[in-house]
Amino acid sequence: MDGGGEYTSGSGGAVGVQIQHSRRLPDFLQSVKLKYVKLGYHYLVSHLITLCLVPIMLIIIVEASQKNPDDIRQLWFHLQYNLVSFVICSAFLVFGSTVYIMTRPRPVYLVDYSCYRAPENLKAPFSRFMEHSRLTEDFDDSSLEFQRKILERSGLGDETYVPEAMHFIPPRPSMQAAREEAQQVMFGALDNLFVNTNVKPKDIGILVVNCSLFNPTPSLSAMIVNKYKLRGNILSFNLGGMGCSAGVIAVDLAKDLLQVHRNTCAVVVSTENITQNWYFGNKKSMLIPNCLFRLGGSALLLSNKSADRRRAKYKLVHVVRTHKGADDKAFQCVYQEQDNAGKTGVSLSKDLMAIAGGALKTNITTLGPIVLPVSEQLLFFASLVLKKLFKKNVKPYIPDFKLAFDHFCIHAGGRAVIDELEKNLQLLPVHVEASRMTLHRFGNTSSSSIWYELAYTEAKGRMGRGHRVWQIAFGSGFKCNSAVWEALHNVKPSRNGPWEDCIDRYPVQVVS
Template structure:
C-alpha cells in the first residue's frame, strides 16, 4: 500500500511540474521586432508632375477628355509630388516590360533593405533561422527566397517561405506565419522582407465567396494587357471582411468594461427596435465602440484617399489618428503590403510612440482578406528619420488630405476646349501646361447692370418680328432634330464581363450530411448553381474552376427555388481529394 502511494505521489508531482512548466512556457511565448527597415528609392526615380505628364503623353491612344480625367484622378488621390516609380516606366519602356527589369527592381529593393537591416541590428545573415519573402505579382523560378539565400550565403538549414498573390495584406500574413513558427521553435531569428515592438495578437479573415473573390482580381483585358480589375462591390466586401475580423480581434484587445458596455447598449437597442417595429427589417448597427480604450495608434493600409476616409469614418477616428496614413500615402504612394511600415516610420519620426502604447495595423488584400495585428511599444525615445526626412515637421496633415499635385501647375483643367483632331488636342495639351484660365472670371456686377439699363432704354432688347408670307393652305412642321448619343462620360468604364461565367454558375458547394455521403459513397460533389445554368454549362464551369473531368451531371430544383447539381466525377478523380482541395472538408 505504501509503495503504491509513493508511485501515485511521484506521478502527481511530475504531472504538476509538467503543467506548471507548460503554463510558463506558453505564457512567455512572444514575438518581438528588434528592428525593421523600409526601402527608399533614389531621387532619379521620383515622379514629379513633369515626369507624370511625359508618361501620360507617351500614350497616343488617349484623347483630351481621358488626359483631363487622369490628371483629375491624380490630383484628388492624395499623392504628393515626390513619390517614386519603376525605372522602366521613367525610361519609357513600360509597354514592353521584361523579367530582367523585374529582377533588377527586386534586387535593388530587397538587397538595399536587407543591407541596412543587418547593419543596424548587427546580426549576421548566418544567424537567421527563418526567411519570409512576400511579393504579390512576381514569382520567378528560382524563387526570391533562393536569390536572397544565395546573395547573403545563409546556412543550409534555414526555413524559408516564398509568399505570392496575397495582395496588400501580405505583410500581416507574413507576421502571422512567423509568430506561429515561433510557437513551435523557441528563440529564433526571422526576417520578414520589408519588415522594437512586441506582437500582442494577430487575426486574419478570408471571405472567399464568389462576390468577394472577384471584386479585386489580376486579369488581362481584351487586348492582352495585364491589370487589376476592381468591381463596384469592393467597398461592401471590404467592409464585411473588416467587420468579421473585428469580431475576433476586439475581445482580445479591449478592456472588459468596454465590452460589457457595448453588449448592454447593443441589447438595449435591439430590444427597443423589436418593441417598436417587430416586423421591420433590421438595419445594420453603427460602430459605436470606443477603440481608443485598447488601442493608442492606428496604422491603416494607405491604399488611397477613399480607403483612408472610409476606414477612418467607420472606426470613428479623428484627423490626428489618420495623419500618419495620409502622410505615408502623400510621400510614398500606395506601396502595397509594405505601406503599413511606412506609416509606422512616420509615427517614429514624429516621436509619437511611448512605452506601453499599443498600435493597431490593418491590412486589406485580394481574396478577399482582412488581416490585423496589435503591437506593444517596448521602450521610449523611438525616433527614426532614415525614411521620413528630417523635414517631417514641415509636412502638415492638410497636404496628405487634400493634395493638389497638379492644380497649381496645370490650371487649364477648368478650361473647356473644342478641338476636332486628336493630334491637335495633344499639341494643345502640351502647349497649355501652366496656363491659367481667366476666361471664366465674372465681370463687375455694377458694370453689367449699367449695360443692361442702356440696352432697355435704346430698345435694343425689343426686336420686331418679320412677317412670314405663306403661299400654301397647309402647314409643314419639320421633324425634331435627333442627335446621336455622345455622353461626356461613358456609362460603362470597363468591358462587361460574362454574366454567366464559372463564378456565377457555381455559387457554393453543399456541406450537408447527405452531400458528404454522396462524396464518400458515389464519388459525387454537390453544388448550389445558378437557376439559368444547364448541365453542359455546369460541367464546363466545374472543369474551369477546379480542373477536373466530370462523368455525369444531374440537377434538381429545390422547394425554395434554388437549383442543386450532382456532379459525378470520372474514376480518375477522387471526390474526397477534390473536396479537401477546395476546402469544404
Template sequence: MTADPSMQPLTLLLEHKLAIAALLCCTAVAVLTFFLSRPPRVFLLDYACYLPPTEHRLSFEVCEYFTRKSGRFSLKSENFMRGIYAKSGLGDETYGPPYVFRDDINARLSSGIEEAQRGAFSAVETVLGKTRLDPTVIDVVVVASGVFAHVPSLSSMLVHRFGLRPNVKTYNLSGMGCSSGAGAVDLAARILAGDRRIKNALIVATENTSLSWYSGDNRSMLVTNCIFRAGCAAAVVTSDGRRRRDAKMELVLALRSHYGADDAAYTAAFQEEDDEGNSGFSLKKELVRVAGRGLRKHVEEMAPKVLPWKELAIAVAGKLGVGVRKPDLMAGFEHACVHTGGKAVVEAVAEGMGMTERMTEPARMTLHRFGNTSCSMVFYELAYFEAMGRIKEGDRVWMISFGTGFKVCSLVWRALKSSAMADDNPWKSCIHRYPLKAW
C-alpha cells in the same frame, strides 16, 4: 508522557514525507509544463524601409511624360488618369521603378527583378545592421509580394545574396495583395511560436510596379497606374527572450480574415485581361463597400480581444437595445496604421471606425509622400509615427491592411520603448513638412 504540541507539525511532516515529496514534485512538473507549453513571446526587433534615390521620384509631370511617351493611351484615358491622380491624395515625391526613367520604357522581366533586388537588398542590409544579426542566425525567411512571382523565388534570391544557412526555412506569399505584408508577420510569428528552437525570422514586404503597369483603356484597370508606387520594407521578429531589451515592440495579436467565399469580395480587386488582351488589375466600384463590410466583420471578431471591458459592455448593451452610445472601437489602441489603399479607402475606414483626423494622419501623409506601396505600407506608416516621436512605452499600435481575395489582416503591437528618429528613417529629410494642412 504527553507529546510536545510544538513538535506535532514536524511529526506530521516526517510521517507523510513521501506524500509531500510527491506533491512538491507534481507541483514543480505542473509549473514547468505550464511555462514550457506557453507559446514564446514574439518581438519586433527592428525594421527598415527602402528609400529609392531622388532621381526616381515620380512627380505628376513625370507621370504625364511617361504616359504620353508610351503612346499606348487614348486622350480619353489620359484625361481619366489625370483626374484620378489629382484626387488620389498622392504628392509629387512618390517613387517609380527604375525602367520608367530610361529611354527604353518597355518593362521586361529584368525590370521587375531589378526593382525587387534594389528594394529588398537595401532594406535587408539595413535591418541586419540595425539588429546586429549575422545572416547565418536567420532561421526563417518570409517574403511577401502581392503580384510578383519569380523563379527562383524571391526568398531564394535573398538566401543567395546574403549567404543564409542551408537549413533556413523559406516561404513566399504572392497573389495576396496589400495585406500580404501583415500576413507575413503573422506567418512568421506562428512559426516562431510552434518551435522554440527557431528564434529569428526575416520578413520582406515588397511590391513590383514594373510588371503591373496597365497599358489599355479599361477605366477600372487604369486606377492602379495612378496610386501604386515603388516601396519595400524588411523586418526581423524574434522569440529570443534575451533580445527583449533590444526590441521595439511585442506582438500582442495577429488576426486574419478571408471573405473570398462571397462573389463580390472575391472579384473586388482582380487581375485579368481587357478586351484587347492587355493584362492589369481591375479595382471594381464595389471595392470600398466590400472593404467596409469586411472591416466590420473583422473588428467584431477582434474587439473582445483588444477592447476594455467598459467598451465591451457598451457594445453588448447596444445589441440589447439599451445602449446610450456606440462603443469606442479605438479604445484598445493609442495609434493606428491604416491601410493606405487610396484616399477613398482611408476615408471609409475612418468613418467606419470613428477615427479622428489625427488618427488617420499617418495614413494620409504616407499616401501623399510614398503613395500606395502595397504590402510594405504599414511599415512606412510606423516610420512616420517614429519620426514624429509619438509612440511611448506601453502604447498599443494597430496595423490594419486589406488584400485581394478579399482579406483583412490586423496586427496589434505593444511598444517596449518610446520611439525616436532613426538615421535610416525614410521620413528623416522631409518630416519637417508634415503633417500637411490640406490633403
C-alpha cells in the same frame, strides 16, 4: 496590387481637430460633458476589481490583527503536522507551473525594421507622370483625363517613386528590369536592417518574402538567400498573389514558425513589383493602380530569443485574419485580368469599399473582445440585448477602439480607404495622420505601407513605452488582416529611416 478604390473622392482633410464656428457653444459643452462621463465610466469599470479588493483586504487585515495570538499559533502547529498534504500541494503547484511554462506561446519580438527609400532620380511628380502617359501613346484622351482626375484627388504628393523602367519613353518593362527593381528594393531594405541590428545573415533561421504580382523562378526568397549567402538549412517561404494584406500574413507565418523553432530569428520582407504590372490600356477600372501604386518595400527582424527583448522595439500581441473569398463579389473585387485588347492589369471593382467595410466588420468582431476594455464590451453587449431581446430600434454600438490602441496604421491603399476607416471607427484626424502622410509621401506601397506609417509615428517621437499599435491591411481575395504590437520602451526612429530627410515638413495640408 489592390486596395485603391478611388472612385469615391472622399473628404480629404487637413490634420488637426477644428470646431466649426457655426457650432453652438451649449452643444459643444454638452459633447464635452458626455465625453468625460464616458471616460469616467471607462476608468470605473476597468478598475472595478481593484476598487472592490482594496476594502476587502483592509477588512481582512483588521480582522486578522484582532484575532487571538493563540489561534494563529495553533494554525501554524496544525500545518507543521500535515507535511504530506503540504508536499502534495507543492508538487501539484510545481507540476502545473512547469506545464504552463512549457506550453505557453513564446513571445515574438520585433527587434527592428527597415523601409526602403528610393533615390531622387526615381521620383514621379504629377507633371512628369502625365507627360510620360501622353508620350507613350497607349492612352486615349478619355484615359488621360481620367488619370489626371484620379491623381488630383488621390492624396499622393509629388515625391513618390516609380521604378527606373517606367522613366523611359516609351517604358521598358522586361523580366530583367523587374528583377532589378525587386533586388533594388529588397536588398536596400535588408542592407539597412542588418546594419542597424548588427545581425549576421548566417544567424537567420527563417525567411518569409511576400510579393503579390511578381513571382519569378528562382523565387524572390531564393534571390535573397543567394545574395546574402544564408545558411543551407534556412526555412524559406515565398508568398504570392495575396495582395496588400500579405505583410500581416507573412508576420503571422513567421510567428507560428517561431513557436516551433527555439532561439532563432526570422526575417520578413514585404514588397510589390511595378515594372511588369503597369497597365497600358484604356479600361478605367484597371488604370487606377497606375495612379496609386508606387515603389517601396520593408524588411523586419523578428526573434523569439529572450535576450533580444531588451533591444527589441515591440512585442507581437495579436494577429487576426479574415478571408471573404467564399463570396464571389469579394473574390472578384480586385482581379488581375486582360482587357478586350489583351492587355493585362488589375481591375478594381466599384463595390470595393463596401466589401472592405464588410471584411473590416468581420475582423473587428473577432479582434474586439480580445483587445477592448470591459467597459466597451459591456456597452456593446447592452446594445445587442436591447436590439435582439427587446426589439428596440437602436443603432448597434460602435466600440471606441481609441481606448484599446494608441496608434493606428491603416493601409495606405488610397484616400477613400483611409476616409472610410476614419469615419467607421470614429477616429480623430491625428489617428489617421500617419496613413495620410505615408500616402502623400510614398503612395500605395502595397503590403509595406503599414511599416512606413509606423516609421512616421516613431519619427514624430510619439511612440511611448506600453503603447499599443493596430496595423490594419486589406488585400485581394478579399482579406482584412490585423496585427497588434506593444512598444517595449520609448521607441526612437532607426538610422537611415524613410522619413529622415523630410519629417520636419510633415504633416502637410492635403488638397481636397
